Amino acid sequence: MASQPPRKPYPSDLSDARWALIEPTLTAWRAERQKTSLNLGGKVSDLREVLNAILYVNRTGIPWRYLPHDFPAHATVFSHFSAWTLDSTIEQLGLRLHRLVREKEGCNSAPTACVIDSQSVKTAHTVPTSSQGIDAGKKIVGRKRSIVTDTLGLLLLVMVTAAGVSDNEAGKQLLTRTAAAHPTITKAWVDIGYKNQAVEHGATLGIDVDVVPRNTQVKGFSVLPRRWVVERSFGWIMMHRRLARDYETKPEHSESMIRLAAISNLTKRATDAPRPGETHKTQPLTN
Template sequence: MTRQRPYPSDLSDARWDLIGPTLTAWRTERRDKSLDIGRPPQHDLRRILDAILYVDRTGIPWRYLPHDFAPWETVYGYFAAWQKDGVFDQLNGLLRQLVRKAEGRNTEPSACVLDAQSVKTSANVPATGQGIDAGKKIAGRKRHIGVDTLGLLLAVWVTAASVSDNVGGIHVLSRIATANPHVSKAWADSGYRTKVIEHGAHLGIDVEVVHRDPAAKGFKVIPRRWVVERTFGWLMHHRRLARDYETHPHRSEAMIRLAMIDLISRRLTRESTLNWRNT
């Protein structure tokens, strides 16, 4: 079917120029390893990524993809392969470096901010992968993330909502220390206690808990912590993240990385990021 006009989620030429080389290199590497044998590629990588972004932005089930995209099984197959091969993580890191350089920062961050978000899950998520966040009274999953001081994603770990912030913080700090060895400072809220601070010290990261002023009433911006709260706000522009719809937690992490790739690439090309409230 011929598309009459592009969807708002489609990649512009400028954004594809940023993302395309990585996906093309991935396909070339697979063919060199003889993982795709017997026939040339049938599907354009840009159109495949457009389809995946369509799902992420609109929140539709894979089976409901419009017919002017490739078959949903094909699109999901590419999504799963890119997640498994670390392509989304690689793209997120490359684009983050470009944004930091454009902002006059060092390409490698030296500080991060930690936080967690509990979200409800859809009916297709196995009960064994869910839990209850007693503090927020939410049954579902929890997204533990670490961002740099610009709010750009450094690490994400999706768990059952019953997993404590402490456990999540330890895991996320370990991921950040491995991938970003220059990080030496972290800020977090009061949900991160002694064990996270001690683990950070073991990794060479000074973890500082930023407390809310007990005398403050109503909404008040909390230093440092507002950065990661804003990141969660950015992510919620993607309706697929309004709940956790993914059967597997690692697919949830991929959807979060994909949303950040979408946001960062728009930031680099100075394109507006339309959210689902006004589209």
């Protein structure tokens, strides 16, 4: 039987250069899984096509069941997404690419400073009410995304909670995780939502937390020192339609979708491909 011709590529597909950065991690994952499975000879999925399908969902915002038929079956794609979330494969891939990009841009692989911020978003009807809340300040019913980036705006940590969780509480949890995962970080910049509790908690961890207030002399949007990089990171994230609101049943799946958006950006940086919103290569940022 003649083999099927390759499908036409989608804009969200990984190029050969970008796939080359990811392939070792997923191949190692498959080898490890095969050691612990019965390996009864079931159909082996093309991992590149599975990841392309996940990136397609992330970029376009479609439900899993609406995946085009030239991708692997939606159940197969979702099962890989769930497995890669559960065993932290997506998280570890993001951190490996993060180190690679920092080195490429002339920075130490281990950051010494970070920026923390949050974003509240509405949720879809499929999201359990038990994982939602109300952000009284922004008058949003849904979930809150709290992220930590380095000074280049590259994602280090993400935590998705009910929108009612205060920035102070989320900040304390993120600072604890930052100190454990990135012990070289000794400085953090935050906005005024992270008040005394987060600042004091950071001090106990050896992290100097500096609150950057808004410029009261300027009405509307203004670029704030240090904090602008994390605001830009949220802008990158929101270019992925799946993240325009929270569609995921589980908060950890929401975190993975955010990490995948960051991974897409990282692979483009690493291979000098245009980044989200760009049509040409920009100059690298300095640390």
